[in-house]
Amino acid sequence: MTNSLEELEYADCILLTGSNTTETHPVTATFIKRAVLLHGAKLIVVDPREIELAKYANIYLQPRNGTDVAWINGMMHVILKEGLHNKKFIEERTEGFETIIPIIEKFTPEKVEEITGIPREKLIEAARIFATAKNGSIVYAMGITQHITGTDNVLSLANLAMITGNVGKEFSGVNPLRGQNNVQGACDMGCLPSFLPGYARVEDAQARKRFEDFYGVPLPEKAGLTVVEMMEAAIEGKVKAMYVVGENPLLTDPNIPHVEKALKNLEFLVVQDMFMTETAKCADLVLPSASFAEKEGTFTNTERRVLPVRPAFEPLYGSKTDLEIISLLWRAMGGEIRISSSKDVLDEINRVVPSYRGITYERIKSGERIQWPCPDVNHPGTKYLHKDVFARGKGKFHPVDFIPPNELPDEEYPFLLSTGRIMFHYHTGSMTRKVSSLELFAPEPFVEISDKDLKRLNVKDGEMVKVISRRGEITLRAKRSERVFEGSVFIPFHYAEASANILTNDALDPISKIPEFKVAAVRIEKI
Amino acid sequence: MEVEITIDGKKIKAQKNENLLRVAKKNGIYIPSLCYYEKISPTGVCRLCLVKVENMRGLVPACATFVTDGMKVIANDEELFELRRDILDMLLSEHNADCIACDKNGSCELQDLAYRFGLELKNRKFRPLWHELELRRDESSYVLSFDSSKCVKCQRCIKACYEIQGKGVLSFAKRGMETYLVAGFGTWKDSECDACGECVQACPVGAIVEKPVFERVRAIDVEKKVETTCPYCGVGCQIELWVKEGKIVKVRGLDEKPNNGSLCVKGRFGFSFVHSEERLKSPLLREGNQFKEIGWDEAIRIFVERIKEIKEKYGPESIAVLASAKITNEENYLLQKFTRVVLGTNNIDHCARL
Missing domain, CATH: 3.40.228.10 (Dimethylsulfoxide Reductase, domain 2)
Known part of the structure; x- marks a missing residue:
């Protein structure tokens, strides 16, 4: 923001x-x-x-x-x-x-x-x-x-x-x-194939050199693969091993049958999670990690505010924090690592990420909740961006013409499908679906259909239907909805038992590589 | 604009149009109140904060009075004390004061006031009437319960629902002593309630309380309160986890940025997954179609062996890492460094696009 x-x-x-x-x-x-x-x-x-x-x-x-x-x-x-x-x-x-x-x-x-x-x-x-x-x-x-x-x-x-x-x-x-609690932070920290921490471009030799000097090793020069590209590369046999930390691509990625094929094609899949997720079930090695309530650190929210995460208790059930697991793996790989706590890591972040320079462990501990950019320890943080001048100097207009979506309804697949979240569940439900009260509010998958379409399909509100796309099909309950327009349907993607992403299209935006989750063509069949 | 006022003979500096009750509180002058809740507009219905202001007719509620230069206020005298005690006495006669088994025992604003004003049963003028009124209980919500016999009709929940959450689900039905709170057109479950729990947090008494997650818990039973950040969406609500016997038993929204105390249904009621029996309890190694429990040392050794082998055979580009939008900045930073420095690839991404 x-x-x-x-x-x-x-x-x-x-x-x-x-x-x-x-x-x-x-x-x-x-x-x-x-x-x-x-x-x-x-x-x-x-x-x-x-x-x-x-x-x-x-x-x-x-x-x-x-x-x-x-x-x-x-x-x-x-x-x-x-x-x-x-x-x-x-x-x-x-x-x-x-x-x-x-x-x-x-x-x-x-x-x-x-x-x-x-x-x-x-x-x-x-x-x-x-x-x-x-x-x-x-x-x-x-x-x-x-x-x-x-x-x-x-x-x-x-x-x-x-x-x-x-x-x-x-x-x-x-x-x-931003959708996830720390999606902003994960981006800021350089968990992106073409960016180092603080959005330094991997392929910019000067930017890379700064990190090489700091890390004391040469860094790979070529930008890496995005999530969807990784799956493609796994199918092609180019990617052989994957280490998945706290993600569940077998529910979140578009065109699930394709992802399943990719993961099965790997020689070694490691999943680090709190639960036996759909992805973990495919793994060769599963490492149990601790929940947010068992660790110390920071999350960065959608308004760039760096917020404290504090442990309520030690890691439960023999799990370890992700920080500890990564450190253990690092040492076992033969690397030298001088990190023993989240404080040590934040100290390093302060040194290498300019916008986080002033967001120190001490300030967070004292209760400050600072918005980046924060260039030094006396800086109060930045409430809104681009005051007086844009990051690049002047704001640049880009002419943009209209391009229709990759897949539109036709005779065979006459409905427009979009997917998204509902209030009572979160992403793949690996957390919320284990909370009994939230399950009472929203226990099962459904497809929102307009009243007129229900009548045309001769389907009653609450009846089970089959939704079919070019990628696959799922069976779930039809829900009469005034929210969708005639000819369009909506399915939440939280539910593994009728995963909306079996249906979605994995066509990508050519620049951001984001999949087109919000438009796909489907057919609905009465059972 | 700064003005000077006098409360109980004490000269006080304040901002013009500041709320008189808040000015008094800030300056250490006690005025009792029940319906006043800082995050909503003043209601002025409980009448406990009535004060005397020079040149104003009658008694005025401090919570709905705004200071002007030279204002002279009597906030505490014998007459006001008696009046406030009588008002409280009347409130108590309508209140199911079965504190002994109430969720709010020890953290109830009415109980605190009754204690302060010495209103034990023997000192009350008004006989208990509450059991003669029709009892309205609403247990239909999956996350909260309502009990009309404990409601003090302060309207904090009604206004919190509208003025903080922008929902307006709650209102009063009937009139006078029979007034009771109603959600939607009748029951909580059929109303448009989003189950955010703003009303639970606003309720000064035990009228609206959370349903227990594991077992009933009072604030006084809580062993530890931990301030942290909600792990669900990108808003980053500040929460306080109430911990008892190593379990998260309740959650409060913290009055900090960005959420100023508000939460949603997941952030207030969605944490029992932490204690789920389905949590993974040891590293697991695939053996055919089964998993075998192994120790951490063995798991780390297998990771290293296999990754080194694949890296040697196919090169670093054959390894890919998915970081997480759910783990901390520190963990993500370390993971990208591990990927680039130790594994030697830029094949690291996470679900930012998904």
Whole structure:
């Protein structure tokens, strides 16, 4: 997030898209609800599903899945045509504005209506509301990024923020909501194939040298493989061994039959987890790790805030913390390692990651909860990013044209499928599905289908159906839903017994390599 | 703007329009209150914080009075003490004061007030009436219980649900002494309640309490409270784990950034997995279609042997590591360093995209 969560409450206008915030980030949703209910903010919700926050919205737009670039360009079309763009901001803070104009011109409200299904009047109204707000905040999540055009979608939102001058100030910015407790931290720490800690590019010799000098060894020069590419390489026989720490690709990755084939093709699979997950069941070696309540360290949340993790008790059931396991493996591999605690590691992070330099063990211990970048120990942390100047100097506009999703419904597979989370479960359910009260709230998988489609299929609410895609099929309960539009269905991906990712498409965004979880074509059969 | 006011003869500096009750509290002047809850708008219904303000008619609730320059306040005198005690006495007559087996025994705001005002049974003017009122219990939620006989009708839950959570699930039904709290149109289970538990945290008494995870636990039974970060989504809510006999028995939202005390159903009620019998209890080695329990030393040895063998045979690029969006920064940092320095590959990723 460029802003802080607390700033959402005081934005004048929030454009929320591709995020079912009340279910995926419930406490974030409270800031948005309070902005609307108590402080009179305008809320624009753009989402293929009529989510709970649509009820709080001043205006709700329902685009077809995977048509985001079209409606975002359309909003910019209206803003430019009506002269509502922020000329001063564009002039002073950005470059390349002229490059987007030819494309924007094509996206008339009529054309956008044709592509997205959003009525032209509604698009115009939403564009006016956003452009005339004093402080506009854009909030999005995986509904924007999990497309083959995920990068394009984000660039388009950045364009929209820049033409309205809604970035680099308090309450205004571009705010992706990160899904996992420490997905921000894992990225910051360099658990990415093309980045070293602090986003130093692996393939940048100078950046690499800094780490080589610090680590005292030469580092591999070529960028590594992303998750989905690793699976591909395993099938091709290029990757022979995998060490999986606290992840469950056999439920989270797209096209599960493909992932299963990949994991089975490995010579050696090690899984380190708290539970016998679907992935662990395929492993050659399983290492039991401790839960969050048994370890010390830090998590970095979606607003870049580094937060304390403190142990309530020692590791249970003979497990060890991941830190201890990795240290043991390191020593056994014959390496020299001078680390004995999370404090030692954080000290090193302070030295090699510039944005974490001032976020020390002592400050965290004393109760500070600091947002990076924090360049030194006296720095209070950074509430919002890009004040006065962007990281690269001027904000760059990128012209983005509309590309349809990789797989669209046809006669054989007539329904649009999207997947996501529900409030009562978390990711692959390896934790929440062991909590009896949460299981009572949401005990079994379901597919949300519109009333009209249920009637057409001659299926009753609650009846079991088969959902079939080109990758595979699952059987689960049909649930009548007012949230999905006719011709589209939604399945939560938490449930191993009917894994939504058996159906999803593993087509990737060419730059971010994110899979297109939010659009796939499926068929539904009555049993 | 800074102003000066006087409370009980003491000169106090405050900000203009600051809440009088809060100013008094900050300056060590005790004014009792029950319905006041810092995170919601003042309600002014319990009448316990009534004070005398010069040039204002009658008695005014401090929680709903905003300070102005030169304000002169009497917060404590004999008359106010008597009045407050009578109000409390009336509240107690409607209250099921069966403290002996109550979840909130020892951490109940009403119990604390009754103790402070010396309202043991023999000193009360008003006879207990609570058992003559219709008892409304709602056990339908999977995570919390409601008992109308303990409710003091302070509205903290109602306002917390609307003003903090933006939900507005709770409201009052009926009037007068018969007033009772209702979720949705009747029962908690059929309401739009998200089970965030904001009402549990806001309730000053034992009217809305968590259902037990393992066994009933009172705050006074808790051996240890540990401040940490919720392990579910990317919000990073600050939580306090209440630990008894080595188990997480309750969770409170901490009044810190980013969540300011709020939590969701998972962050408040979703931690029994930590103590699940399904936790892995020892390293496991595959033998055909079965797993065999092995010791840590053997597990580490096998890891090293196999990884070294594969690295030698196929090169470092034949090894891939999945780090985790769920483990700590320190663990992830160490894991990427291990992957690059020891294994010799950049094949490290995690589920940021999934």
